[in-house]
């Protein structure tokens with residue numbers, strides 16, 4: 001296994017890594033000082049653009065491009081930076097490690113980003129269950145204020161800056177950026193129609209950049225290394241513009257579940273075998289892997305890349321197993337799934353894919369905000385049909401009904417929760433149709449139900 005350099009997580013193993021003293025001794029705030037005292041905002045923006053950071057929150061949108069969507073500064077108009085630290089996607093627990101083990105990396109990234117986009121205020125919207133993360137971020141903000149890194153003149157610059165830690169209230173949908181903004185404003189956490197996008201009209205009606213924790217935590221090292229060098233860490237071809245290093249999560253039936261840092265572009269096989277230590281039970285082969293949080297369609301080892309056209313961006317991996325394709329935003333899309341949050345859930349042969357799907361659909365039915373009929377009705381309907389199938393009260397036509405309901409949800413709603421429900425549902429049925437038909441006829445075989453630990457990872461709750 002090649003050894004990769006830890007960058008985002010290089011302070012994780014230091015004793016009391018979350019404290020200002022330890023983080024600062026290890027280099028924290030050097031880049032913020034340089035940026036605020038010597039670099040023009042445009043220069044910072046161009047380094048971030050050159051770094052080719054694809055947003056780490058799930059959609060993979062280029063961070064530099066997003067920052068470029070801000071309208072020109074206007075007298076009397078505020079600009080906000082909002083950090084999405086809601087991390088509610090089942091199977092995803094990477095941002096949590098950054099906030100708990102190295103909150104100063106995120107706070108430094110926020111200071112630099114505020115400088116770049118011309119913001120005085122940043123809100124970090126944190127999932128409320130992450131109490132330790134919230135406490136450490138709050139302490140970090142107090143330490144920054146005491147040292148003059150935040151406040152009226154951060155690093156002596158005449159540009160006031162403030163960071164507010166805002167705990168959410170436990171709703172998955174508040175991770176969707178516009179729902180998050182409504183919640184931040186004290187309104188019901190429901191997604192807004194886009195456009196206007198937050199960069200044009202966001203928090204409190206003002207231009208707002210919403211970025212994921214990991215996206216912004218990368219910014220200090222982007223400046224330290226230079227954007228082009230940071231981008232070149234990626235193992236993907238440069239033309240894919242998917243740069244840098246990432247935090248990969250892995251959970252489920254592997255020996256060493258956890259969060260590991262590696263360049264963009266390692267394969268799922270490396271993640272499972274090298275970082276995850278291989279399958280938990282050697283006699284139970286891999287059945288399916290959800291590559292990047294529960295909204296991403298499941299993959300199987302036996303499926304191969306089909307890209308015979310030499311002009312296809314995936315041609316160089318033609319004929320390879322899906323597990324041997326480098327993980328990137330566009331490569332994963334090319335094989336019919338998504339990179340998402342880059343946190344994989346591994347399921348071995350003991351897992352019933354029908355029950356796994358049922359479990360996920362129950363989660364989405366519970367979390368739909370209910371604004372759009374296809375989502376409100378569709379998520380609950382999928383869960384109910386799967387309940388019937390698992391109980392042995394289904395029929396073969398119900399399997400087609402799952403497909404039909406999902407197809408009617410896709411692309412017909414305000415936010416991506418509905419697509420994030422329908423896409424994995426369609427993949428489960430397409431790839432495990434025989435199993436769905438068998439269960440529809442006979443119900444779940446005894447002993448095939450998900451064990452508590454896997455169920456917990458799929459629904460993001462504590463094991464029963």
Ligand SMILES: Cc1cc2nc3c(=O)[nH]c(=O)nc-3n(C[C@H](O)[C@H](O)[C@H](O)COP(=O)(O)O)c2cc1C
Nearest residue numbers: 055056057084086087088175176177211212215416
């Ligand atoms: C239902 C739903 C939940 C989401 N949850 C999160 C989340 O917990 N954290 C996150 O960063 N992005 C989440 N997103 C994506 C955000 O809407 C947004 O794309 C992201 O915060 C942008 O940051 P990035 O460009 O740095 O990735 C979610 C999207 C949807 C549709």
Ligand code: SF4
Nearest residue numbers: 369371372375413415
């Ligand atoms: S798609 Fe679902 S979660 Fe998103 S706005 Fe519509 S009803 Fe709400």
